[in-house]
Structure formats: C-alpha cells, structure tokens
Amino acid sequence: MMPKRDDIFSSALKLLVERGEQATSMKLIAQEAGCGIGTMYNYFPSKEDLLNRLYLRIKTEGIEQILNGLDSKMPVKQQFTQAWLNAIRYALSDPYKHKFIEAYGHSPIIDADVSIKIMSMLQPIVAMFEKGIAEGIIKDMDILQLVVFTQGGINASLMQQPEIDKKGIDIIIQMAWDAVKQ
Amino acid sequence: MMPKRDDIFSSALKLLVERGEQATSMKLIAQEAGCGIGTMYNYFPSKEDLLNRLYLRIKTEGIEQILNGLDSKMPVKQQFTQAWLNAIRYALSDPYKHKFIEAYGHSPIIDADVSIKIMSMLQPIVAMFEKGIAEGIIKDMDILQLVVFTQGGINASLMQQPEIDKKGIDIIIQMAWDAVKQ
Amino acid sequence: MMPKRDDIFSSALKLLVERGEQATSMKLIAQEAGCGIGTMYNYFPSKEDLLNRLYLRIKTEGIEQILNGLDSKMPVKQQFTQAWLNAIRYALSDPYKHKFIEAYGHSPIIDADVSIKIMSMLQPIVAMFEKGIAEGIIKDMDILQLVVFTQGGINASLMQQPEIDKKGIDIIIQMAWDAVKQ
Amino acid sequence: MMPKRDDIFSSALKLLVERGEQATSMKLIAQEAGCGIGTMYNYFPSKEDLLNRLYLRIKTEGIEQILNGLDSKMPVKQQFTQAWLNAIRYALSDPYKHKFIEAYGHSPIIDADVSIKIMSMLQPIVAMFEKGIAEGIIKDMDILQLVVFTQGGINASLMQQPEIDKKGIDIIIQMAWDAVKQ
DNA sequence: AATGAATGAGTTTTCATTCAT
DNA sequence: GATGAATGAAAACTCATTCAT
Numbered sequence: 073m074m075p076k077r078d079d080i081f082s083s084a085l086k087l088l089v090e091r092g093e094q095a096t097s098m099k100l101i102a103q104e105a106g107c108g109i110g111t112m113y114n115y116f117p118s119k120e121d122l123l124n125r126l127y128l129r130i131k132t133e134g135i136e137q138i139l140n141g142l143d144s145k146m147p148v149k150q151q152f153t154q155a156w157l158n159a160i161r162y163a164l165s166d167p168y169k170h171k172f173i174e175a176y177g178h179s180p181i182i183d184a185d186v187s188i189k190i191m192s193m194l195q196p197i198v199a200m201f202e203k204g205i206a207e208g209i210i211k212d213m214d215i216l217q218l219v220v221f222t223q224g225g226i227n228a229s230l231m232q233q234p235e236i237d238k239k240g241i242d243i244i245i246q247m248a249w250d251a252v253k254q
Numbered sequence: 255m256m257p258k259r260d261d262i263f264s265s266a267l268k269l270l271v272e273r274g275e276q277a278t279s280m281k282l283i284a285q286e287a288g289c290g291i292g293t294m295y296n297y298f299p300s301k302e303d304l305l306n307r308l309y310l311r312i313k314t315e316g317i318e319q320i321l322n323g324l325d326s327k328m329p330v331k332q333q334f335t336q337a338w339l340n341a342i343r344y345a346l347s348d349p350y351k352h353k354f355i356e357a358y359g360h361s362p363i364i365d366a367d368v369s370i371k372i373m374s375m376l377q378p379i380v381a382m383f384e385k386g387i388a389e390g391i392i393k394d395m396d397i398l399q400l401v402v403f404t405q406g407g408i409n410a411s412l413m414q415q416p417e418i419d420k421k422g423i424d425i426i427i428q429m430a431w432d433a434v435k436q
Numbered sequence: 437m438m439p440k441r442d443d444i445f446s447s448a449l450k451l452l453v454e455r456g457e458q459a460t461s462m463k464l465i466a467q468e469a470g471c472g473i474g475t476m477y478n479y480f481p482s483k484e485d486l487l488n489r490l491y492l493r494i495k496t497e498g499i500e501q502i503l504n505g506l507d508s509k510m511p512v513k514q515q516f517t518q519a520w521l522n523a524i525r526y527a528l529s530d531p532y533k534h535k536f537i538e539a540y541g542h543s544p545i546i547d548a549d550v551s552i553k554i555m556s557m558l559q560p561i562v563a564m565f566e567k568g569i570a571e572g573i574i575k576d577m578d579i580l581q582l583v584v585f586t587q588g589g590i591n592a593s594l595m596q597q598p599e600i601d602k603k604g605i606d607i608i609i610q611m612a613w614d615a616v617k618q
Numbered sequence: 619m620m621p622k623r624d625d626i627f628s629s630a631l632k633l634l635v636e637r638g639e640q641a642t643s644m645k646l647i648a649q650e651a652g653c654g655i656g657t658m659y660n661y662f663p664s665k666e667d668l669l670n671r672l673y674l675r676i677k678t679e680g681i682e683q684i685l686n687g688l689d690s691k692m693p694v695k696q697q698f699t700q701a702w703l704n705a706i707r708y709a710l711s712d713p714y715k716h717k718f719i720e721a722y723g724h725s726p727i728i729d730a731d732v733s734i735k736i737m738s739m740l741q742p743i744v745a746m747f748e749k750g751i752a753e754g755i756i757k758d759m760d761i762l763q764l765v766v767f768t769q770g771g772i773n774a775s776l777m778q779q780p781e782i783d784k785k786g787i788d789i790i791i792q793m794a795w796d797a798v799k800q
Numbered sequence: 801a802a803t804g805a806a807t808g809a810g811t812t813t814t815c816a817t818t819c820a821t
Numbered sequence: 822g823a824t825g826a827a828t829g830a831a832a833a834c835t836c837a838t839t840c841a842t
Binding site for chain 1: 835836837
C-alpha cells in the first residue's frame with residue numbers, strides 16, 4: 073500500500089528494539105529504510121510522531137490478532153484460551169514487535185491518548201470476562217484488573233522465554249486461566 | 255553515610271521516572287541534587303554507570319524487602335503470601351522505585367550482568383517454590399517461569415493501579431496464588 | 437572542488453598555528469570557516485581526524501613542491517639545490533603551513549602511520565642521494581640520516597628567520613650541501 | 619633540596635612527553651608524583667607556570683651540560699666537537715628531556731621571555747663561533763644562523779635515531795662541522 | 801515527492817582551580 | 822603545608838529538523 077512508509081516502520085522497529093531509542097537516530101532509520109532523511113519527514117512530522125504511530129500500529133495489529141476468530145458465543149474458557157493463544161502466537165511471530173511493545177508501553181514518549189485509544193479496542197475481551205463472571209466461572213472483580221494481571225504474567229513469561237514451545241505455551245495459558253477462574 | 259551520593263541517586267530516580275532517560279540530562283540531575291555537574295562525575299564515571307548503579311541498588315533493596323521476615327519453615331502458602339505482600343508494600347511505599355524498575359528493567363542501558371547478579375538473590379524464593387512442588391501444592395514446572403509469571407502479573411497490576419487498597423492487594427495475591435497452585 | 441572542506445582546512449591551519457591545539461576549539465574553527473559546528477563533523481568525524489588530514493595534506497603538498505621540476509638525470513648537486521630551493525620557497529610562500537608542520541610533526545595527536553605514508557613519498561630524494569653516494573660526492577652513510585639532518589637544519593633556520601632573503605637562502609643551502617658532501 | 623618539587627617536575631616531564639599536554643591533567647601529574655593536587659598548587663600557581671618552569675629548568679640544565687668543560691682557549695674545532703658531544707650525551711642520557719624540549723620549544727604555552735632568557739646563556743657558544751670566524755675556519759655569517767642550523771640538524775637526527783651509537787654520533791658531528799666550516 | 805548537506809541547541813564529559821579541613 | 826572533594830566553564834560531539842535543489 074505505502075511501501076516506503078512500511079519500510080520506515082520496519083527499520084524503526086528493528087533499530088529501536090536492538091539499540092534503544094537514544095541510540096536510534098533518524099539518520100540511522102533512514103539508512104536502514106533505504107531512503108533519505110528528508111523523505112521520512114514527508115511521512116512523519118517528527119521522531120516522536122513516528123514512534124507514536126509505530127506503537128499504535130503494532131498494538132492495533134496485536135489486538136486484531138488477539139481478537140481473530142473470537143466468537144462471543146463460544147464458551148468463555150475456549151474464548152480465553154483462543155485469545156491468549158492468538159496473543160502468544162503474534163508475539164512469537166515477530167519478537168521485535170513484542171519487545172517493542174514491552175519497552176515503549178510505559179515510555180514517556182508515547183502519548184497518553186494513544187494508550188486510551190487502544191484500551192477501547194479490547195471491548196470483546198471485556199465482554200468475554202463479563203460473560204465469565206455472569207456464569208460464575210471467573211472471579212467477580214474489576215475486569216481491567218483481570219486483563220492487566222493476565223497480560224502482565226503472560227508478557228513477562230514471553231520476554232523471559234522467547235523460544236518457548238507448544239507445551240510451555242499451554243502451561244502459561246493454564247496459569248493465566250487459573251489466576252482468573254473462580 | 256554518603257549523603258551526596260544519596261542525593262544524586264534520589265534526584266536521578268525522580269527525574270528518570272518523571273521524564274524518561276532521554277529528557278533527563280546530567281545537568282538536570284545535578285541541579286535537583288543541589289551539586290555541581292563535576293561532583294556527580296566524582297561519584298559516577300558516566301551517566302550509564304549512574305543508571306546501572308541506581309538500578310542495582312533499588313532492585314537489591316526491593317529483593318531484601320521481599321525476603322524480609324521470610325522463614326523457610328513457614329508453610330508454603332504463608333511464605334508466598336508474605337513475600338508478595340512485602341513486594342507490594344515496597345512498590346507502594348515508593349512508587350518512583352517501582353516505576354523505575356519497570357521502565358528500565360529491559361532497557362538496553364542496563365548491563366546484562368546486573369540482571370544476572372540480581373537473579374542470584376532470589377534463592378529463598380526458589381527454595382519456597384521447590385518446597386511447594388515437593389509438597390504437591392504448587393504446579394510442577396520450571397521455577398523461573400513460576401516466578402516470572404507471578405511477578406509480571408503483580409507488577410502490571412500495580413502499575414495500572416498505584417492507589418490500590420488492602421482489598422485490592424488481597425485479590426491480586428489470590429490471583430497469583432491461584433496461578434501457581436496445583 | 438570542495439570549498440567548504442577547504443575553508444575548514446584553512447581556518448584550522450591558521451588557528452592551530454596562532455593559538456596552539458589546546459586553545460583551538462572546534463567551535464572557533466567553525467566560526468572562522470563560516471559554518472556551523474555540525475557541518476565540520478560532516479567532513480571530519482573528530483578533531484583528531486581533522487588534524488591528521490590537515491597534516492597529511494600539507495605535508496603531501498610540500499613534498500610535491502619539493503619534487504617539482506626535479507629530474508633524476510640532472511647532476512646531483514643541481515638536484516639537491518633545486519629540491520631545497522623548492523622546499524624553502526614552499527615554506528616561505530605560506531609560513532602557516534611550515535610552522536604547522538614543525539609544530540605538529542612530533543605531536544602525539546598525529547598518527548604514526550601518517551608519518552610512514554609520507555616517508556614513502558620521498559623516494560626521488562633518496563634516489564638523488566644514492567646517485568651522489570655512487571658518484572663519490574656525497575658522504576657514504578645512511579640516506580635517511582642525510583635527509584633528516586639536512587631537513588632539520590634548514591627547517592630550524594627558516595623557523596628562526598621567516599623573513600629570509602635570497603642571499604640567506606643561498607647560504608643555508610650551501611650549509612646543507614657542505615654537511616652532506618664528501 | 620626540594621624533593622617534592624623535583625617529584626612533580628619529573629612526573630610532569632614523563633607524562634607530557636608520553637601523552638602530550640592535552641592528555642596530561644594536573645590530577646594525573648599529582649598522582650604520578652605521589653602528592654595531592656592542592657600540594658602542586660603550593661609549588662606552582664598554575665599549569666602554565668609549571669610547564670614554563672619545567673621548560674626553563676631542562677633547557678638550562680641542557681645548556682649547562684653543553685658548556686661543561688668548554689674552554690675558550692681550546693682550538694675552535696675541539697670546542698665545537700666537545701660542545702655537540704656534550705649536547706648529544708645529555709639528549710641521550712634522558713630521552714624524555716630531549717623530546718620535551720623538541721615538542722614544547724615552539725609551543726604557544728611557553729612564554730617568549732623564557733626563550734630569550736635561554737638565548738643569553740649561549741654566549742660561550744657565540745664566542746666560539748666568533749673565534750672560528752676570526753680565524754677564518756668557520757663561515758663568515760650571522761652566528762645565530764650557524765647555531766640554529768647546526769642545532770636543528772643534530773636535534774632532528776637524534777629524534778629520528780634515539781638509539782644512536784658512538785659511530786653515528788661521530789658522523790653527525792662531522793656533518794655539523796662540515797656545514798659550518800669555511 | 802525525494803534528497804541530504806547544513807545547522808546549532810543541547811548533551812555528555814573533562815579538568816584547572818579553589819578552599820575548607 | 823598538605824589534601825582532595827567540589828565546582829562550573831568550556832570542550833568535543835550528537836542529532837532532530839530544515840530547506841534549497
């Protein structure tokens with residue numbers, strides 16, 4: 073669609089994860105993307121903007137993956153398992169993306185409104201937890217807390233163990249389910 | 255003991271959490287600490303060294319807090335509850351420290367050997383999980399994974415909810431226990 | 437050809453000779469060259485690199501001048517006279533260049549390999565001395581020593597007497613010839 | 619006599635020659651001399667002053683060595699040979715001192731009046747040349763030029779060949795003599 | 801639209817010098 | 822006198838951003 077834009081995104085992603093924000097200059101991103109510095113500024117008005125758009129895109133993509141194939145009529149546990157399996161597969165499919173999200177999620181460079189925008193996409197997950205609570209199979213507590221705890225545990229596991237296998241994934245999802253189940 | 259060194263540590267902590275590493279210049283840290291820039295370089299040979307020593311100190315302090323009052327003869331669940339209660343209290347007692355650890359734990363500026371040094375301090379926690387597994391009350395799986403998942407879930411919850419109350423804390427610890435228990 | 441690069445070279449030359457390396461900041465060179473500091477770093481990656489390239493360029497230029505019009509078929513004494521006349525004229529044509537070479541030739545900031553590169557350019561001078569020795573009109577000794585002594589004497593004279601006249605030049609060349617002749 | 623002062627002098631000499639002025643801090647000199655920084659400032663009011671006093675002392679010492687055993691009633695050629703032999707022996711006895719003189723002789727950090735003070739000590743050498751000219755065995759020209767050329771040639775040779783042997787020394791003195799003799 | 805040389809504010813770091821002990 | 826921690830001005834260098842081509 074926008075091949076140059078995508079080149080810039082993927083170069084930025086790679087460099088930011090490998091070297092950190094401080095050590096990743098606009099010049100370096102341009103070189104890696106195979107374009108001039110000036111060109112980058114035709115696509116993104118500033119470095120900050122580039123980072124924010126990159127974050128938004130990756131996070132959005134990740135959430136879409138998570139929600140993929142999720143059907144609100146499926147049993148809650150099956151939805152839960154499916155969602156986290158999707159999440160883990162996405163993280164493993166491109167470790168750069170997962171590391172980027174972990175590293176920049178709390179960075180002051182990411183605008184607060186981007187974080188808010190993202191939360192709103194998780195509505196189907198919220199609905200799933202609501203259903204589970206209504207059925208009495210999930211702990212009756214603040215849903216955001218349920219999501220956050222589960223996500224925190226799983227992400228930490230994936231950061232620790234990027235070469236995880238099928239059995240490891242099943243174990244992690246089991247832990248996540250045990251944490252939230254009634 | 256070393257009042258100036260401590261001043262530098264606490265200014266750096268405050269500024270790094272509030273503004274991020276990029277936006278925290280050595281000059282700014284010196285001003286906040288009430289000393290000259292040169293003085294800082296008498297204590298720390300570089301900015302990188304300052305960040306690493308700060309990370310090591312806070313992480314060490316945190317682990318000492320976690321292990322505080324822990325007795326290997328206590329029942330496993332009681333140890334588990336005690337340890338995470340300690341951890342949460344430490345995080346809440348100084349939110350800057352907790353946020354700093356979360357933000358810089360995976361930063362490329364923190365040397366890998368610092369992370370390794372820290373892992374070795376968690377031996378009593380490892381022993382606790384071993385005991386739990388031997389007694390058949392904790393999932394029989396890789397202990398590091400148990401620690402990482404639990405810590406990830408709890409930390410994410412605390413970042414999300416810095417004003418958590420007693421009841422919230424109990425709920426989180428309950429989730430953590432359910433995640434690891436057999 | 438490269439006007440900006442040349443501007444930087446000539447400002448650096450002037451300032452380094454007039455004020456010494458210590459007192460010649462990159463900022464000062466940029467101001468004198470009429471460009472921004474950053475621009476200088478587009479041409480030279482460091483101050484050290486700038487000094488070495490300046491040294492190499494001036495020394496190369498000087499040797500080219502010395503060898504100018506030199507014909508290996510000319511009588512040895514005529515070659516000798518011509519060569520040193522060339523050298524002296526070059527030194528007098530731009531006293532800054534001569535002073536720079538004298539001041540920085542033994543400076544620790546100039547890389548050893550630059551000095552070696554330069555020596556290899558003096559091959560025609562070496563050939564001239566070889567011819568003179570073979571003809572029995574020049575002292576039969578290590579050629580490098582002959583070159584070094586002569587050059588040392590002449591350079592010292594020129595540093596001492598920058599306003600030297602035609603007669604003074606002839607006297608110096610005479611001294612140099614007497615020093616090496618059989 | 620002033621042991622600490624001498625310690626400072628010899629540390630400064632060593633470091634300045636090995637590392638250059640830029641890379642030789644007052645702190646480093648103090649460490650090498652085994653005293654505190656403050657102590658150095660009791661002996662020398664500034665770094666510049668230290669360098670100038672060091673230069674003056676070494677140059678004076680060198681000239682004293684050159685003049686040692688020189689008798690105005692000795693034949694001119696013998697005086698000449700003796701003087702340069704003295705000079706070369708001094709240079710070889712402590713290569714640091716020779717290199718220091720060569721490196722800092724034209725440095726802007728050395729005050730002009732120090733250079734003038736030194737010239738006046740060379741009176742016996744001047745007298746020797748005058749005697750030689752009067753006797754018709756030395757070129758009838760400006761004496762300063764004779765001194766400068768000879769010294770320049772010899773010094774350059776010594777810098778080039780710090781491991782020179784007895785035979786090499788004789789050759790150099792021969793060249794110097796040939797350069798000035800009628 | 802694409803480019804990259806030019807820019808200078810801002811960064812990390814150094815070091816001569818001071819002064820309280 | 823001896824000391825060295827404290828200082829901050831000044832240095833080398835970086836890099837996001839601009840703009841003429």
